[in-house]
Amino acid sequence: MGAPVLTASDVCKRFGPVQALRNVDFRLEPGEVHALLGINGAGKSTFIKILSGALQKDSGTIRIGGEDVHFRAPEDAIRAGIATVQQHPELVPDMSGLDNIFLGRETASRSLMGRIDREALEARADALLARFAVPIDLSQEVGQMSAVEREAVAILQAIAVDGIRVLILDEPTSTLTDVEREDLFALMNQLRAQGIAIIYITHQLEEVFAIADSFSVFRGGACIARMSVEEARSSGVSLADLMLGEAVGDIFPPKADPDARGDVFLEVRDLSLTHGFENVSFTAHRGEILGLFGLVGSGCDELAKSIFGVDPPDQGEIRIHGKPVSLRKPREALDAGIFLVPGDRRTEGLALSRHSLFNVPMANLRRAAGGRWGLKSRQLRTDIQRLTDQVALHPPHLNTPASGFSGGNQQKIVLAKGLYSEADIYIFVEPTVGVDIGARAKIYGLMRELSERAAVIVVSSDCDEVHGVADRTIALHKGRQVEPESGVFSRDDLLMAGIMGEGSL
Amino acid sequence: MRTWKDRMRHSTRGLGFVALVLIVAAIFGVLEPRFLSYVSLNGIARHMAANGLAALGLTFVVIVRKFDLSIAGVAAFCAMSMGALIAAGWPLWSVILAGLALGAVIGGISGIAISRFGLPDIVTTIAVGSIGTGLAFIYTGGRSIFQNFFTSGITDLNDAKLMGLGVSMWLLVAIYALAWFVLSRTRTGLAFYATGENPMAAHFSGIATRRFVALAYVLCAMCTVLAVLLILAESGTAETNKGANLMMPAYAGVFLGAAIMGGTSVIASFGGILLITMLLDGFALMGLPYYYSDGVVSLILLIGVLAFSDGARGTLQALRFLFWPQKSTKPTAKGSDA
Ligand SMILES: Nc1ncnc2c1ncn2[C@@H]1O[C@H](COP(=O)(O)OP(=O)(O)OP(=O)(O)O)[C@@H](O)[C@H]1O
Numbered sequence: 045m046g047a048p049v050l051t052a053s054d055v056c057k058r059f060g061p062v063q064a065l066r067n068v069d070f071r072l073e074p075g076e077v078h079a080l081l082g083i084n085g086a087g088k089s090t091f092i093k094i095l096s097g098a099l100q101k102d103s104g105t106i107r108i109g110g111e112d113v114h115f116r117a118p119e120d121a122i123r124a125g126i127a128t129v130q131q132h133p134e135l136v137p138d139m140s141g142l143d144n145i146f147l148g149r150e151t152a153s154r155s156l157m158g159r160i161d162r163e164a165l166e167a168r169a170d171a172l173l174a175r176f177a178v179p180i181d182l183s184q185e186v187g188q189m190s191a192v193e194r195e196a197v198a199i200l201q202a203i204a205v206d207g208i209r210v211l212i213l214d215e216p217t218s219t220l221t222d223v224e225r226e227d228l229f230a231l232m233n234q235l236r237a238q239g240i241a242i243i244y245i246t247h248q249l250e251e252v253f254a255i256a257d258s259f260s261v262f263r264g265g266a267c268i269a270r271m272s273v274e275e276a277r278s279s280g281v282s283l284a285d286l287m288l289g290e291a292v293g294d295i296f297p298p299k300a301d302p303d304a305r306g307d308v309f310l311e312v313r314d315l316s317l318t319h320g321f322e323n324v325s326f327t328a329h330r331g332e333i334l335g336l337f338g339l340v341g342s343g344c345d346e347l348a349k350s351i352f353g354v355d356p357p358d359q360g361e362i363r364i365h366g367k368p369v370s371l372r373k374p375r376e377a378l379d380a381g382i383f384l385v386p387g388d389r390r391t392e393g394l395a396l397s398r399h400s401l402f403n404v405p406m407a408n409l410r411r412a413a414g415g416r417w418g419l420k421s422r423q424l425r426t427d428i429q430r431l432t433d434q435v436a437l438h439p440p441h442l443n444t445p446a447s448g449f450s451g452g453n454q455q456k457i458v459l460a461k462g463l464y465s466e467a468d469i470y471i472f473v474e475p476t477v478g479v480d481i482g483a484r485a486k487i488y489g490l491m492r493e494l495s496e497r498a499a500v501i502v503v504s505s506d507c508d509e510v511h512g513v514a515d516r517t518i519a520l521h522k523g524r525q526v527e528p529e530s531g532v533f534s535r536d537d538l539l540m541a542g543i544m545g546e547g548s549l
Numbered sequence: 550m551r552t553w554k555d556r557m558r559h560s561t562r563g564l565g566f567v568a569l570v571l572i573v574a575a576i577f578g579v580l581e582p583r584f585l586s587y588v589s590l591n592g593i594a595r596h597m598a599a600n601g602l603a604a605l606g607l608t609f610v611v612i613v614r615k616f617d618l619s620i621a622g623v624a625a626f627c628a629m630s631m632g633a634l635i636a637a638g639w640p641l642w643s644v645i646l647a648g649l650a651l652g653a654v655i656g657g658i659s660g661i662a663i664s665r666f667g668l669p670d671i672v673t674t675i676a677v678g679s680i681g682t683g684l685a686f687i688y689t690g691g692r693s694i695f696q697n698f699f700t701s702g703i704t705d706l707n708d709a710k711l712m713g714l715g716v717s718m719w720l721l722v723a724i725y726a727l728a729w730f731v732l733s734r735t736r737t738g739l740a741f742y743a744t745g746e747n748p749m750a751a752h753f754s755g756i757a758t759r760r761f762v763a764l765a766y767v768l769c770a771m772c773t774v775l776a777v778l779l780i781l782a783e784s785g786t787a788e789t790n791k792g793a794n795l796m797m798p799a800y801a802g803v804f805l806g807a808a809i810m811g812g813t814s815v816i817a818s819f820g821g822i823l824l825i826t827m828l829l830d831g832f833a834l835m836g837l838p839y840y841y842s843d844g845v846v847s848l849i850l851l852i853g854v855l856a857f858s859d860g861a862r863g864t865l866q867a868l869r870f871l872f873w874p875q876k877s878t879k880p881t882a883k884g885s886d887a
């Protein structure tokens with residue numbers, strides 16, 4: 045191989061008491077897809093934020109094409125040919141997808157008065173869409189788009205830059221589903237063929253073998269290994285073990301004993317919501333985990349929110365402990381004993397600028413006040429300390445605002461909030477988005493533990509997750525429920541049911 | 550692990566605040582020795598009581614991340630309404646209750662329009678405020694009301710003392726203490742903050758966010774009524790322009806306090822309004838014409854918010870980096886952090 049496109053040496057970054065990066069050494073060869081691996085909080089996003097100019101390093105050097113660079117702002121990095129899709133892309137919600145893609149780059153001229161040529165922009169957008177073929181209406185406002193569509197817009201925005209040498213993707217597939225993932229991989233292959241180097245962050249380790257040429261592993265803020273995928277394959281090292289620094293076994297807990305299945309806690313009959321789902325019926329029992337698999341647009345998310353009273357169903361019946369209920373808002377659902385771990389944690393789950401002591405008790409303020417009005421601060425603190433330990437929040441700081449935690453750890457705060465609410469029925473939507481493999485095992489274990497006293501429903505667009513953790517599974521396709529013929533889905537049948545619908549079985 | 554660091558940070562900010570107050574007092578004391586006289590300090594206390602009550606009401610609204618620009622209008626209308634009731638011979642306590650009820654209704658109208666019907670807060674409160682300003686003229690067509698003021702006992706609110714401190718100051722302290730307890734020690738307070746931080750997440754957590762937004766406006770208007778009551782007590786007449794000078798100091802107090810203390814809170818507003826009132830009275834004593842006072846307050850507000858903003862800290866760090874680019878933190882040991 046030729047000279048590396050990008051090298052970093054001795055890069056350090058500290059956030060207050062947290063040393064996020066310690067003496068990171070890193071190398072990226074031209075035309076390679078390089079995976080960046082590491083558990084939540086290992087420092088991956090921090091590192092790429094530095095590479096992309098979103099953060100400044102404390103010390104160390106970064107070289108691009110052999111030249112020292114110091115990026116003060118994202119524009120500097122873009123000018124140097126580094127295009128980035130951040131883990132949580134910042135888009136302008138009130139602008140259309142198209143305007144977001146070309147924001148600040150509408151015209152070739154840099155003058156403020158440069159006229160914007162709509163047709164030319166649309167033509168450029170079409171050209172981009174030809175390369176990354178996601179079905180998406182770019183005239184829609186970004187604020188109205190689903191998480192997948194927003195991610196797609198962010199990717200289009202990144203590749204719209206001319207003359208990129210390096211493309212950085214921070215966990216794009218944590219929001220994308222299997223279908224768009226294939227499109228993304230096709231795009232990456234295309235870019236690689238043009239000699240563009242790609243840094244790719246993911247927690248889905250099988251993706252490393254599917255797309256990457258080489259990978260680096262971050263642990264505790266340091267880059268502890270660099271290897272080619274060939275090498276890893278032939279030597280048979282376990283990526284998970286490398287990341288965690290210890291051996292991980294099976295990440296899924298054992299299935300429940302079918303005889304130990306308890307009472308029906310939640311029953312849903314012929315539930316329908318316009319533009320959401322139709323005639324969905326199922327039961328959820330204490331003592332088991334029910335899995336609901338569906339891609340984006342399958343109505344899964346809508347169904348979960350509907351049961352939780354966010355968007356009450358138009359038709360059908362919900363029974364809790366056998367009694368019919370009508371839940372018209374989350375408050376009523378919480379009172380009835382349902383807790384929803386929402387899919388979009390940053391907008392629906394957390395007050396990002398607040399710490400765990402604020403976020404965790406939010407869904408059960410009654411408990412926080414011991415049934416009275418004044419808060420029981422000491423009790424609150426010990427309870428929250430216990431829960432954050434239980435979900436393995438890292439770093440275990442109760443007073444750090446949620447925005448100061450890595451993506452996966454933010455999810456753990458939401459989980460702690462769910463545990464604090466002490467519900468009877470838990471609905472987890474995409475519970476492990478962005479969560480590393482070690483923490484995932486822990487979360488699945490927690491769900492199993494929870495299921496001993498509560499009914500647990502896992503809603504996910506990750507087929508392996510649903511199949512792996514649930515005792516019983518249902519698929520949703522375009523709002524319609526797909527049931528297995530034989531009573532149980534095999535993993536492949538579940539996947540087909542979710543992707544193709546009824547006819548596939 | 551009790552986070553003593555956090556407490557330290559909090560108390561350093563608090564100490565910084567106290568130091569700032571002392572420095573301002575010292576500067577005025579040197580420039581104008583009368584500033585530290587009993588009469589002047591007494592005046593500051595009285596003005597602070599009125600300004601502080603308005604700022605406290607605004608604090609609730611700012612916590613739910615909204616604005617209330619109707620304070621002046623509400624103050625004018627309620628001042629004239631209470632004046633008219635006093636003139637009509639109503640006993641003082643019933644006048645106060647009626648004023649509070651009127652404030653609650655007006656605040657409720659803004660609050661429900663904004664939270665329930667989703668009207669933009671700024672436009673709605675400007676409109677409600679303007680209507681209030683207009684309605685202030687219905688009683689007398691703009692003439693001031695002073696009948697019965699001295700016999701009604703309202704002036705005692707200004708003059709009477711309890712253990713050496715004016716009753717108005719006691720009122721302020723009592724209401725601030727109550728608000729502090731509610732906002733920082735009860736679940737209602739958590740719900741208020743949650744509503745402001747992320748209304749969607751709060752809604753998903755079962756918090757009745759609309760109700761808290763509406764309640765914030767109700768409380769803001771009621772506090773404004775109390776503030777204007779003290780102004781009536783001080784001047785002994787009700788005039789349509791009473792309360793015109795409440796709004797700017799209230800905003801300045803809340804935002805300056807928040808900037809210095811690192812967040813909106815009852816304590817921050819208390820400190821902020823103390824500082825603002827001292828500055829206002831100090832400048833007045835030094836002969837600054839009243840028509841400049843809003844300008845001066847606003848200027849101080851801008852400087853204060855800028856000085857304490859993250860942006861300013863970032864700029865300072867960037868400057869440091871420019872001058873000492875090599876002076877960066879090398880990690881000490883390769884161990885586990887924290
Ligand atoms: N803005 C911030 N303020 C304070 N601490 C931060 C901030 N951003 C990151 N950190 C800390 O730096 C460390 C590294 O975080 P980073 O986001 O880089 O992790 P990551 O490897 O991307 O994890 P994930 O897989 O969960 O996204 C974490 O311990 C995190 O708490």
Ligand SMILES: [Mg+2]
Binds near residue numbers: 088089090131214451
């Ligand atoms: Mg990350």
